[in-house]
Amino acid sequence: MNAQSFVSLDDIRAAATRVAGRVLRTPMARSAALGEVAGVPVYLKLEHHQTTGSFKLRGATNAVLSLTPEERARGVVAASTGNHGRALAHAAKEQGAVATICMSQLVSDNKVSEIRRLGAEVRIVGHSQDEAQQEVERLVAEKGMAMVPPFDHADVIAGQGTLGLEIMEQLPETAAVLVPLSGGGLAAGVAAAVKGMNPKTRVIGLTMRRGAAMKASIDAGHPVQIEEMPSLADSLGGGIGLDNALTFAMCSDLLDDVILLSEEEIAVGMRHAYAAEREIIEGAGAVGIAALLAGRISPSGSVVVILSGRNVDMSLHRRVINGASSAELEDAG
Ligand SMILES: *Cc1c(COP(=O)(O)O)cnc(C)c1O
Numbered sequence: 655m656n657a658q659s660f661v662s663l664d665d666i667r668a669a670a671t672r673v674a675g676r677v678l679r680t681p682m683a684r685s686a687a688l689g690e691v692a693g694v695p696v697y698l699k700l701e702h703h704q705t706t707g708s709f710k711l712r713g714a715t716n717a718v719l720s721l722t723p724e725e726r727a728r729g730v731v732a733a734s735t736g737n738h739g740r741a742l743a744h745a746a747k748e749q750g751a752v753a754t755i756c757m758s759q760l761v762s763d764n765k766v767s768e769i770r771r772l773g774a775e776v777r778i779v780g781h782s783q784d785e786a787q788q789e790v791e792r793l794v795a796e797k798g799m800a801m802v803p804p805f806d807h808a809d810v811i812a813g814q815g816t817l818g819l820e821i822m823e824q825l826p827e828t829a830a831v832l833v834p835l836s837g838g839g840l841a842a843g844v845a846a847a848v849k850g851m852n853p854k855t856r857v858i859g860l861t862m863r864r865g866a867a868m869k870a871s872i873d874a875g876h877p878v879q880i881e882e883m884p885s886l887a888d889s890l891g892g893g894i895g896l897d898n899a900l901t902f903a904m905c906s907d908l909l910d911d912v913i914l915l916s917e918e919e920i921a922v923g924m925r926h927a928y929a930a931e932r933e934i935i936e937g938a939g940a941v942g943i944a945a946l947l948a949g950r951i952s953p954s955g956s957v958v959v960i961l962s963g964r965n966v967d968m969s970l971h972r973r974v975i976n977g978a979s980s981a982e983l984e985d986a987g
Pocket of ligand 1: 709804889
C-alpha cells in the first residue's frame with residue numbers, strides 16, 4: 655500500500671473545511687536576506703503566529719471536531735506539557751469539551767499554570783512522562799475519554815496537513831518546503847498535501863542532531879528508540895513510538911530528505927530570525943532558517959520555510975540572541 659493513502663489530500667481538504675475560522679490562515683513573508691543567501695526566492699510561513707503559538711492547534715482542532723458529540727462530551731486527554739498540550743487545551747475549550755492533561759510531578763509550576771489558564775484540567779501523577787501516559791490510558795479505559803496523541807493519529811496529521819495546503823495555495827510554484835521534524839505529524843501532513851498538489855515539490859524534514867528519532871528510524875527501516883538529550887529545539891524531543899502506525903511510514907515514503915542540525919546552527923537560525931526578520935521563534939521553529947544559513951540546502955526554485963512555533967522561554971531566548979554558545983546555554987539550563 656502507498657503510505658500516502660493513510661491520509662489523503664481529500665482528508666486534508668476536509669480538515670481545512672472543518673477548522674476554517676477556528677485556526678488562523680497564517681501569512682507568508684518573503685525574506686530578502688535569506689533569498690540572498692540561498693540564491694532563490696525564500697518565503698517564511700509565519701506559523702509561529704498561530705493561536706497558542708504553534709501549528710499544533712491545527713491537528714488538535716481537527717481531532718476534537720472529528721469526535722462524535724457523545725465522544726466530545728466524555729472529554730479529551732493527552733500527556734503533552736508542550737505545544738500539543740496547549741493546543742489541545744485551547745481547541746477543547748473552544749468546542750465546549752473538557753481537556754485533561756496528565757503530567758508528572760517533575761513538570762514546572764509554570765507549565766501547570768499555563769495549561770490551567772488555557773482551561774484544561776491538570777492531573778499530576780508519578781515521576782515520569784511514562785507514568786503520565788499510563789494515567790492517560792487509564793482515563794481512556796475507565797472514563798471513555800478520547801485520547802488525542804501529538805502526532806501518530808490520522809485526524810491530527812490531516813489537521814497539520816492544512817498548513818501544506820495553505821502553502822501551495824499561497825505560492826503554487828513552491829519548489830521545496832522545509833519542515834521541522836520530530837514525531838512526524840507535521841511533516842507527514844504537509845508532505846501529503848504538498849505532494850498531492852504537486853508531486854515535483856520537494857519536502858525536506860529538518861531536526862536536531864541530538865536525538866533524531868525519525869531519522870534513525872528511517873535509516874533502520876523500522877521505528878527505533880534513541881537516547882533523548884537536551885536541545886535548544888526542545889519541541890523536537892521525544893521518540894516516534896516503537897508501535898508507530900502512521901507517521902513513520904508516511905515520512906519514509908514522502909520526505910525527499912532529512913537534514914540534521916547542530917545546536918550552534920539552531921542558535922544561529924534563532925538569531926537570524928530575530929535580528930534580520932524581526933521574529934521571535936523557538937529552537938524547533940528555527941531549523942529551516944538554520945539549514946539555509948548553514949548551506950545545507952541546494953534549492954532549484956522558490957523555497958518555503960515553516961516557522962513552526964514561538965513558545966520559547968524568554969530568558970533563554972535573550973541568552974541565545976546575546977550570543978551564548980551552546981555549551982553556555984546548556985550550563986544555564
Ligand atoms: C511539535 C512541534 C514540531 C514537530 O512536529 P511533529 O509533528 O512532532 O514532527 C515542530 N515545531 C514545533 C514548534 C512543535 O511544537
